[in-house]
Amino acid sequence: MNFSYEHYMNLLFHLDYGKETVPSEIAKRIVSNAISPVIAVTSTSELDHHILETYNIDSLYMLLRFFSGCVSDRDQANELEKSQKDKISSNNTLTLPTTSPLPKVRTRGRSRSNSLFQRDSTQSQYIRFTKPLGDVIATKNANDMLFDYHSLEIYLQNYLDLIQKNTDDNTPYELLKKSIYHSFFSLAISSTTILSPYECFNHPVVSLIAVDISLGQNYDDVRDLLVDFKNLNSSTHNFPIFMNTNDMLPVVLLCYDDQFIEQFETCQALTKKIKKQLFVECISLPLWKDSYPSDPQVHLHQPVMSSLEEMIYFLNQPKEVTLPYELIQSIYNILDSLVYNLMIPFMKRKIAFWDETILQPRKSLFHGAKFLKKFMTKTALTHQENLLTKDAQGNEYFTSASSEFLMRKLADWSMMLSDFKTAYATYESLTHDLESFPKYSASCLEWCAVSLLMGAQNIVTVKMLKNDINPLIEKALSTYENCATVLPETDKRNTDELIVVPVRSYETRCMILASELFLSLSDTWTSTPYAISYLETILVECKLGACSQIMIWERLSDCYELRVDPRIKHKAAGTIANTSSPKKSSESDMQGHVMTPSPLTKEDVSNDANNDTDQDIVSKGFTRKRKAAFFRLMAAKKWAEQKRWRQVSWCLQSIDDTYSKIGLADRDDLILKKIQNKLKTAETETIDAGAEKNAEVSHHEVDSPN
């Protein structure tokens, strides 16, 4: 079975993959996933109940949640034991075609290759699911932060507890630690379902409306639900003015029992009728079938990513969920058609439309007349104040229909579809248009840089980093900062609490995002310093829980580890194979070295390097291994303060070589020995004291994350 994206992100539950490697640009995939289109799932209570009865899953939304992530990976299906798979592969081909009434999406030949190792990450489409739009809006709060450091910390604490439980000191930890950081990272950049007024990554693109045909639900139910959805704008009390149901694609999902041919026929008839009368597409899903119970049951792994609160819930209540293999395939099939036949074309249509109606007129108007443009925008400034609209709470936003917001949407959607070029150009022009609205322009600046980093593969040069990307991020950060400080002078203390914090969360996300994307570039020698400076700024300026901070410290160490001059990369690969083998393989690929990512390379390389890696004079000064070790030590020290002994142990293991060689490891007056001693006593204690006390301790820590 292949090592997949999902395996990596949840490596804790797939420890047997602990020695695999991941591509260096893994961060790009995580970002793609984090900003992937959101599908809101609405279902009738009858349907939810029916699902609960048959599959012991609370609702259709909960069920679909297991299938978010990279659609083409079909990773839930991979959960099936190989032996079982072989058994069913023969009859599978017979049953599958009947499951989807829509034309089957098998034309994209390479879709089945694992997204983790695809050369071109844009080939994979990620999706996310969320609650019905009405629910999402109801939980909205003007002061919502993009990510909530407190919940992030609690999540992390839970996750670390789980690690403590599931691993021991001998577990291969290098990849696991990276995986832990990346899952932390993915939650930090997209950890809530909140709807930001300044960007629309979390705004649902598709609204899936599901009814249960097997229970006799019919056209009227669909129509009612659809009308409800369409009227959300007016019927909901606090419907955000920056959103509009017209920009969301409603799709009807008809769930039926495949046992009864007449149900299938009903679906087909209904599909036609709904399309004709309501102008909405339908998809049919054979959610039930008599043969399902006898089909091989697949244990579902937890979703790669969803909101933080739900993650915490999941970690706390591990629940075995199984579904029949055939049903899983059916669900992937309908998702395929939903995504590739409906959602993506819809988004492309919209983008084209906005491009034609908003972007092009602007361009042509100002084409070749920069002066005029400046002049126009200046005079327009006075009017711009009126462009904002007050919502019910008195907050001023661009409305969903304003050309500014539509442009932003155009850019965001281009990002979602991995069209980074369009995204960049649009963000770029938006930053100028929105200059007088710092909250909006800051976000545009940020995503301008992100789109550059996401899109550019190896073509990012030192100059680009220095002159284009970094200034963009710096500018975004300072703009965010200004947003935080430009506040009414009166009762500043009060506003600090209310407004500064949400803006700060944008700033933090911006930095953590940028740092990770910098690290995914191929020339790590030039890019890591930027990553390091962002991470350090986060440590100094941003509010984070104690464990979250240590994660950043660990990442700093990783950064230094990655800082290798390209000229000696092939040499350094041998010595750093332990900690950053993924890079090794990708790097050697690129340089066309005859190297296979196998343990053998280590020997080959060291032979290459004059049999003397210690005194390898060529690489002197071209690495930052000692820095890396030092930051790992700092992390170990801090983990010890938090009593995270597994982490301490792993950190110490990874730096042991470096320090014992030079005699710093066993000096009683130094920190390293002290941590080792603490670890020893802690380990003997935990053996003595039961798990009960452990739980108590960790519970206690949750309350005081700072």
Add this chain to the structure above:
Amino acid sequence: MSRSRSSTTTQSRSLKVTGEEIWKNKTEKINTELFALTYGALVAQLFEDYDNDYSLINERLFSMGYNIGVRLIEDFLARTALPRCEDMVRTSEVISKCAFKIFLNITPHVTNWSNNKDSFSLIIEDNPLSEFVELPMNAKKQIWYSNVLCGVLKGALEMVQLDCDVWFVADILKGDPQTELKIKLNKILKDEIPIGDD
């Protein structure tokens, strides 16, 4: 001691001049550091080879010196063309002003004469052998770092019919205020034909 005091001084002055003359014009020089390091390396190697058996190391150094001394005297007399010394006082002057001057470019101070003038001390300042040396703590008590000098003197004197005991009594390296080397005449050897005598 019937001779006048002044004659002794003239004699010794001329010895001094001879020594300086030869040092200046007839001696091939070697860099001090190289010299000191060479000797140092040798001693350090002995430390290792004899596993810090200090009395044995002292002995070794002495015997090495002896072997040097028996050869060096030949060279010394050939260069200086000095006549036979009439007494130990004269001998001490030759050693200090000529021998040490020519070979090591130092002039140890002669002092501590015994009453019967058969033993004296050489106070060596700035011993070029031990310029950078700092003895290991546990060796400090027992080792005579420059013991080779004793051997050299012993060997050389023996070749001119002077059976002497030569030994260090103090060394700055051991924390003493000065470095002092003692030479004591046992007897004058009569039965051998002097080598290199004119």
Add this chain to the structure above:
Amino acid sequence: MPQYFAIIGTRDNPIYEAEFPSISGKNSIGFPRDLKELNPFILHAALDIIEDLQWQMNPNSGGVTTGGYFGTGGNSNSNSNLSVNNSNSSGVGFLRNRSNNNNNMENCYLGKVDHFYGLSITAYLTYGGMKFVMIHGTTGDLGGSAGGNISGDDVGGNASKSAVQIDDNALKLFYQEVHELYIKTLMNPFYRLNDPITTPAFDKRVRALARKHIVTSK
């Protein structure tokens, strides 16, 4: 500002360490305990950057690789507050001009090479590749407050506000004289390269030099 000085051998092993507390009135202020435990590691971490500088030192190689960082600016001497350099964060800002007006021992002095949460690290490189390094603690009264927590919010990392004022000239003198002492030590036939220097005499002399050149009394 307390200072921690160490000589690092060619195998990264510390061969001599000393802390010079600063003197304030009658009290001498050393590093807080957790820094004492950490100092050797901080220095060890700086070695990467020192080596980086070391191998760029040949003026002929200037500009080949470092793309514009090399040899900019011409005022490496003088009493400079080097807090502008951002070496810890970037590793690019630390390059000091040392290509001109240097005689022998002059270019052994690398100046400030690194910093870590308000601590500055200066370095001096002997021709044999021994590294003399020093951590300069935070100035004056910070002795107490910097103690407890270097972990986060209260200390400025790179953008550190309390960057230490380093008197380059005095420091250079100190390093040079220690270098001479070191050479003498090395000439001792019983001292072997990379062995720890344990003799009290050396320690005494180094401390005397420190008092003479760099220990501030306020």
